[in-house]
Amino acid sequence: SYVLTQPPSLSVAPGKTASISCGGNHLGDKSVHWYQQKPGQAPVLVIFYGSVRPSGIPERFSGANSGNMATLTIRRVEAGDEADYYCQVWESSRDQVVFGGGTKLTVL
Amino acid sequence: EVQLVESGGGLVQPGGSLRLSCAASGIILSKYTMNWVRQAPGKGLEWVSYISSTSTALYYADSVKGRFTISRDNAKNSLFLQMNSLRVEDTAVYYCARGQSAHDPTSGLPGWGQGTLVTVSS
Numbered sequence: 306s307y308v309l310t311q312p313p314s315l316s317v318a319p320g321k322t323a324s325i326s327c328g329g330n331h332l333g334d335k336s337v338h339w340y341q342q343k344p345g346q347a348p349v350l351v352i353f354y355g356s357v358r359p360s361g362i363p364e365r366f367s368g369a370n371s372g373n374m375a376t377l378t379i380r381r382v383e384a385g386d387e388a389d390y391y392c393q394v395w396e397s398s399r400d401q402v403v404f405g406g407g408t409k410l411t412v413l
Numbered sequence: 414e415v416q417l418v419e420s421g422g423g424l425v426q427p428g429g430s431l432r433l434s435c436a437a438s439g440i441i442l443s444k445y446t447m448n449w450v451r452q453a454p455g456k457g458l459e460w461v462s463y464i465s466s467t468s469t470a471l472y473y474a475d476s477v478k479g480r481f482t483i484s485r486d487n488a489k490n491s492l493f494l495q496m497n498s499l500r501v502e503d504t505a506v507y508y509c510a511r512g513q514s515a516h517d518p519t520s521g522l523p524g525w526g527q528g529t530l531v532t533v534s535s
Binding site: 306335340347348349350351391393394397401404405406 | 457459460463470472475496498508518520521522526527528
């Protein structure tokens with residue numbers, strides 16, 4: 306089955322840039338989506354189709370996808386960005402949705 | 414306001430059954446694909462099942478295939494998950510999540526419910 310690999314954790318100081326990676330075989334050929342999940346809340350879509358921001362998501366959030374890696378970048382990190390972040394794709398060969406294991410972002 | 418509200422969770426013994434519901438308001442559910450996604454306590458997101466807008470395409474995770482059945486009633490703006498032969502490892506918060514179009518399973522999931530807790534324990 307298709308595997309998406311994310312670092313379990315990342316720590317960033319306020320005002321700095323956080324880059325969360327998501328690795329997968331030929332990931333650049335797939336549509337990658339990113340979700341933010343705060344404790345006790347449902348996930349929120351923050352980037353879809355690799356680099357598109359839904360309405361209401363700050364411009365500080367951006368995404369890129371090529372080769373075997375997708376990246377979610379959060380510029381000027383704020384305390385309110387502290388959350389778990391998940392990447393997600395559709396595995397067409399098996400008709401299944403696949404989530405990465407998630408990255409816990411800590412704002413120092 | 415667009416809302417997805419899950420219900421039907423609870424405590425069930427191993428081998429038992431539960432039927433989850435997801436009621437939509439402020440949105441016409443028939444325009445979208447729908448999914449069930451679960452999250453075990455302290456764990457990450459795990460996709461469970463997908464259904465296209467007209468119920469012509471149904472897909473399942475290997476872990477639930479043959480035990481869970483997804484369905485929808487567009488006239489009632491509702492989504493369902495029938496869960497049979499439940500196991501301890503099915504314990505999780507179950508979320509319904511809508512897609513971005515009627516038939517594209519590759520899209521993101523922009524709308525989620527608040528989740529309903531299913532606990533499988535003796």
